[in-house]
Amino acid sequence: MKLVRFGKVGEEKPGLVDADGAIRDLSGVVPDVTGPYLSKSKLAELAKLDPASLPKVDAGVRLGACIGNVGNFIAVGLNYADHAAETNSPIPSEPILFNKARSCIVGPNDDVMVPFGSEKMDWEVELAIVIGERASNVSEADALSVVAGFCVCNDVSERAWQTERGGQWMKGKGCPTFGPLGPWLVTPDEISDIQNLGMWLDVNGKRAQTGSTKTMIFGALYLVHYISQFMLLEPGDVITTGTPPGVGMGMKPPVYLKAGDVMTLGIEGLGSQRQTVVPYKAS
Numbered sequence: 001m002k003l004v005r006f007g008k009v010g011e012e013k014p015g016l017v018d019a020d021g022a023i024r025d026l027s028g029v030v031p032d033v034t035g036p037y038l039s040k041s042k043l044a045e046l047a048k049l050d051p052a053s054l055p056k057v058d059a060g061v062r063l064g065a066c067i068g069n070v071g072n073f074i075a076v077g078l079n080y081a082d083h084a085a086e087t088n089s090p091i092p093s094e095p096i097l098f099n100k101a102r103s104c105i106v107g108p109n110d111d112v113m114v115p116f117g118s119e120k121m122d123w124e125v126e127l128a129i130v131i132g133e134r135a136s137n138v139s140e141a142d143a144l145s146v147v148a149g150f151c152v153c154n155d156v157s158e159r160a161w162q163t164e165r166g167g168q169w170m171k172g173k174g175c176p177t178f179g180p181l182g183p184w185l186v187t188p189d190e191i192s193d194i195q196n197l198g199m200w201l202d203v204n205g206k207r208a209q210t211g212s213t214k215t216m217i218f219g220a221l222y223l224v225h226y227i228s229q230f231m232l233l234e235p236g237d238v239i240t241t242g243t244p245p246g247v248g249m250g251m252k253p254p255v256y257l258k259a260g261d262v263m264t265l266g267i268e269g270l271g272s273q274r275q276t277v278v279p280y281k282a283s
Contacts, residue, residue: 001016001043001046001047001186001187001189001190002016002017002184002185002186002187002190002271003015003016003017003026003033003046003066003149003184003185003186003187004016004017004023004033004063004066004182004183004184004185005032005033005063005064005065005066005067005068005107005182006023006057006061006062006063006064007061007062007064008062009062009064009107009110012032012064012065012068013025013026013027013032014026014027014029014030014031014032014033014037015027015057016046016049016051016054017184018051018052019051022056022057022059023056023057023061024051024054024055024056024057025054025055025056025057026046026054028054028055029046029049029054030042030046032068032069033066033067033068033185034067034068034069034236035069035071035131035132035234035235035236035237036235036236038067038130038131038132038148038149038235038236039132039133039148039235040132040133040145043132043148043187047187062107062109062110063107063108063109063182063183064107064182065105065106065107065108065179065180065181065182066108066130066151066181066182066183066184066185067130067151067181067185067236067238069236070102070105070181070236070237070238071102071234071235071236071237072099072231072233072234072237072238073099073100073101073102073104073105073179073237073238073240074097074098074099074100074227074237074238074239074240075097075098075099075100075126075155075169075173075239075240075242076095076096076097076218076223076239076240076241076242077092077096077097077098077169077242078091078092078096078217078242079092079095079096079216079217079218079223079241079242079243080211080215080216080217080242080243080244080245081215081217082211082215082244082245083211083242083243083244083245083247083250084217085245086245086246086247086250087247087249087250091217092217094226095217095218095223095226095227096169097227097230098168098169098170098173099170099173099174100155100170100173100174100178100179100240101170101173101174101175101178101179103174103176104156104173104174104175104176104177104178104179105179105180105181106177106179106180106181107180107181107182108152108180108181108182108183108271108272108273108274108275109180109183109273109274109275110177110180110275111177111275111276111277111278112154112156112177112178112180112257112263112275112276112277112278113175113176113177113277113278113279113280113281114257114258114259114277114278114279114280115158115175115176115280116280116282118158118160118161118175118280119158119160119256120158120159120160120248120249120254120256121156121157121158121159121256121257121258121277122156122157122158122159122247122248122249122256122257123154123156123157123201123203123208123209123247123248123257123263123265124154124155124156124157124201124209124243124247125152125153125154125199125200125201125209125211125243125244125265125266125267126152126153126154126155126240126241126242126243127150127152127153127194127197127199127213127220127240127241127267127270128150128151128152128153128181128238128239128240128241129147129150129220129223129224129238129239129240129241130147130148130149130150130151130185130236130237130238131146131147131148131224131233131234131235131236131237131238131239132146132147132148132149132235133145133146133148133235134146134232134233134234134235135224135228135232135233136228136232136233137228137229138224138225138228138233139225140221140222140224140225143221143222143224143225143228144188144221146224146228146233147188147221147224148185148187148235149185149186149187149188150185150186150188150191150194150220150270151181151182151183151184151185151186151270151271152180152181152182152183152265152266152267152270152271152272152273153179153180153181153238153240154179154180154201154263154265154273154275155173155178155179155240155243156175156177156178156179156180157172157173157178158171158172158173158175158178159172159248159249159254159256160172176283180273180275181238182271182273183271183272183273184270184271186269186270186271190269191269194213194219194220194221195213195214195216195219195220196212196213196214197212197213197267197268197269197270198210198211198212198267198268199211199212199213199244199265199266199267199268200265200266201246201263201264201265201266202263202264202265203248203255203257203261203262203263204261204262205262205264207246208246208247208248209243209244209245209246209247209265210244210246211243211244211245211246212244213267215244216241216242217242220241223239223241224239227239257277258277259277259278259279260276260277261276261277262274262275262276262277263275263277
């Protein structure tokens, strides 16, 4: 099952994608795609619906982030062996964790804004995990039981702030629009092997990142287990799991985003995103 949120910013409605790729309106069944409606029992109820019985949504409607009212937005750094190599970084012995701000989350095709004073804005295609059940000290073997689904994340980053401003990565990770999520929240039954999905990202039509989740240092389910040792994971939390090689800071010389650039990115089975980079505008 592929769940979506559609409509104007702040007015998104829940939907699901039918076999023909059309969006069907779920707002008569659930109020939104948020934590309280991501449990196994709730998702099982949605899976029993006949999509044809739901109103069809007009093609071309704006897509919001595929999960609403996100709780914790947790990220993993340097989690691909080939990405660590391109940045001349040692392989971590344990997952590197940091936070992205909830306020950075936007839709998969919304504009991404250059922050005020930004010098080194970069891209990162990532697999994100959406939690559907409360989890504390969950084992790796049981980790899938607390996962509602998976989606694409662009972990947009400001490298100068991330690496040159005192050691807190979150400084360069949570700026407004730095967390596009979607287009879909894809339930685990749709993915045969989460550790063998192709990934890609283009900048202005030129391939920058090509990778696969098979080169993750710490697999998706291990990360759920690991993070649940340090905090209570709750329905609606999102974990974005690291990026393969091809980021701008790893190029020689480095290449960074500027207003007018267009990023397109995707993950096998999870859909694709497209963002235009726009100049800073005060909110």
